[in-house]
Amino acid sequence: MRFSFSKMMLWLGLAFLYAPMLILIIYSFNESRLVTVWAGFSTKWYGELMRNDKLLDAVGNSLKIAFLAATASVVLGTLAAFVLARFKRFKGSTLLRGMITAPLVMPEVITGLSLLLLFVAMAQLVGWPASRGMTTIWIAHTTFCTAYVAVVVGSRLTEMDMSVEEAAQDLGATPVKVFFNITLPIITPALVSGWLLAFTLSLDDLVIASFVSGPGSTTLPMVVFSSVRLGVSPEINALATIIITLVTLLVFASWYYARRVEKSRIRDQLAAKES
Amino acid sequence: MALFRAIKKRFVETGWLKQRNGVIAIPYLWLLLFFLVPFAIVLKISFAETEIAIPPYTDLATFEDGHLMIDLNLGNYAYLFSDDLYLTAYLSSIRIALVSTLLCLLIGYPMALAISRAPASTRNVLLLLVILPSWTSFLIRIYAWIGILKPNGYINNLLLSMGLIDEPIIMLHTDFAVYVGIVYAYLPFMILPLYANMMKLDHSLVEASSDLGASPVTTLFRIIVPLTKAGIIAGCMLVFIPAVGEFVIPELLGGPETLMIGKVLWEEFFNNRDWPVASAVAIIMLALLIIPIMWFDRIQNKQMEQA
Structure with missing residues (x-):
């Protein structure tokens, strides 16, 4: 009885999660400007989208920031996760743990406001950043993405078999060598998914970017937000369809990649045991 | 490449302990500066007053005639508690x-x-x-x-x-x-x-x-x-x-x-x-x-x- 109830809830829950997105996709091909009334198939809103320069500029800004923030946060997040998972407790390790978990739940308005006030105070004190823009958004995104990357990489680090690392160390490899030759190749799938997660989080952020942005650094969510405030429009539906499709492809590709890596790892392990 | 070799050499020479501290320091300092310090600044500015200026708030500490004056304004908090909103x-x-x-x-x-x-x-x-x-x-x-x-x-x-x-x-x-x-x-x-x-x-x-x-x-x-x-x-x-x-x-x-x-x-x-x-x-x-x-x-x- 409970079994079938939970199964039913699963399907209802998935329907709840996907129905709104399906509706968006279907109505992005609607001929009419009235989004909720079907008036025939058309792809004209996609063409309209391509002619919207303001939007395309914002897409460029967003992609640039997301790429740089994801890359920086993978470096910082991996270092943080490695320190927490492999180093024995040191003075301040509790604080580091706290600074890794707190950003995961911190309301965005608080993070955004606090970073803006920091940048303003720094500009007064040391004269940098002279103005806010792409760099300040990049710093803000790198900071909160670092926490997510650290969690993803950290769980992989605690899961993995430490005996390989220990064996390398016993055979005389320096810690740096162990990290680059043993640990890094094993946690690569986690780095990839951490990078992708950071990339999508940065691409999606409205609130924090709104606080720390300046003139000329409008990101995609800001443009979408200002037009969504005015109501629904078929262009936004078309844009949503493109975003949903790209993300779906990206997530499935990374899932497939992770599964292949995992499978070949298991195969190698089995082969090693047999020989 | 030469730079890389120099960095590597330095890593080897300075020994494990310094490397360890360096590895800890990078994410630590970043998060300290961009996550923790900002909260202290929010706290500080919550005691300031609005001013038509850039940035739009007053300084807490002023230095006049050899006196350091720290002016903590609790008005913002009083205001929050006085207004039902x-x-x-x-x-x-x-x-x-x-x-x-x-x-x-x-x-x-x-x-x-x-x-x-x-x-x-x-x-x-x-x-x-x-x-x-x-x-x-x-x-x-x-x-x-x-x-x-x-x-x-x-x-x-x-x-x-x-x-x-x-x-x-x-x-x-x-x-x-x-x-x-x-x-x-x-x-x-x-x-x-x-x-x-x-x-x-x-x-x-x-x-x-x-x-x-x-x-x-x-x-x-x-x-x-x-x-x-x-x-x-x-x-x-x-x-x-x-x-x-x-x-x-x-x-x-x-x-x-x-x-x-x-x-x-x-x-x-x-x-x-x-x-x-x-x-x-x-x-x-x-x-x-x-x-x-x-x-x-x-x-x-x-x-x-x-x-």
Whole structure:
């Protein structure tokens, strides 16, 4: 009885999660400007989208920031996760743990406001950043993405078999060598998914970017937000369809990649045991 | 390449201890500067006064005739407590976040249970299906609900055409829409920790319970739920804490009477340009959330250490 109830809830829950997105996709091909009334198939809103320069500029800004923030946060997040998972407790390790978990739940308005006030105070004190823009958004995104990357990489680090690392160390490899030759190749799938997660989080952020942005650094969510405030429009539906499709492809590709890596790892392990 | 070799040589020469400290220092300093220090500045500015200047607040410390004057202005806090708007906004944010968290738990728990009991091959696909929406744009997913809920939206059109109602039901710009939005956006964050916790569950305990004659409902509430307590707490904190400070959802789906503190902070900052009051609003929000945040932190750490 409970079994079938939970199964039913699963399907209802998935329907709840996907129905709104399906509706968006279907109505992005609607001929009419009235989004909720079907008036025939058309792809004209996609063409309209391509002619919207303001939007395309914002897409460029967003992609640039997301790429740089994801890359920086993978470096910082991996270092943080490695320190927490492999180093024995040191003075301040509790604080580091706290600074890794707190950003995961911190309301965005608080993070955004606090970073803006920091940048303003720094500009007064040391004269940098002279103005806010792409760099300040990049710093803000790198900071909160670092926490997510650290969690993803950290769980992989605690899961993995430490005996390989220990064996390398016993055979005389320096810690740096162990990290680059043993640990890094094993946690690569986690780095990839951490990078992708950071990339999508940065691409999606409205609130924090709104606080720390300046003139000329409008990101995609800001443009979408200002037009969504005015109501629904078929262009936004078309844009949503493109975003949903790209993300779906990206997530499935990374899932497939992770599964292949995992499978070949298991195969190698089995082969090693047999020989 | 020469640079790389020089760095490598330095690494080898300075020895393990210095490398270790260097490795710790990089993420540590970054997070200290860009996550912790900002809160101190918010606290400082919450004691300042608004001024028409750049930046738009007064300095706390002034130096006059050899006297260092520190001027702590408690006016912003007094103002927050004197105006009903803020108190109501805090209370209704907590109420809305609590109800949404509970709804997420009620919907997410059976979903997580069903996924954890699915065969190994479908389990991963189901999990992926749950996570996927949270990877696509948050803004877009909230936007989707405007079209669904508005007076001439999909639900009303459907019900009208079926003859079930005579005039559209007002759903958009109400608290109901805010609940729908929060549950929709945060449901995956509830399911993930629950699922992770259920996968660690020792199944022999569940079997023992049913072998001893407990009904499935008894087993659920006396064995499975208590054993997945950590997942329940983690999931609830992941939903509750950010939901209290939510801005986008009440802004797009809520009505004028939907008061949420994240929206109030945004308006103080962007519309009224009152940075000190916005800072005071943030400090009180943090004070309210510090206990849930520390609770979440402890649960996270315990799970990291157990693994």
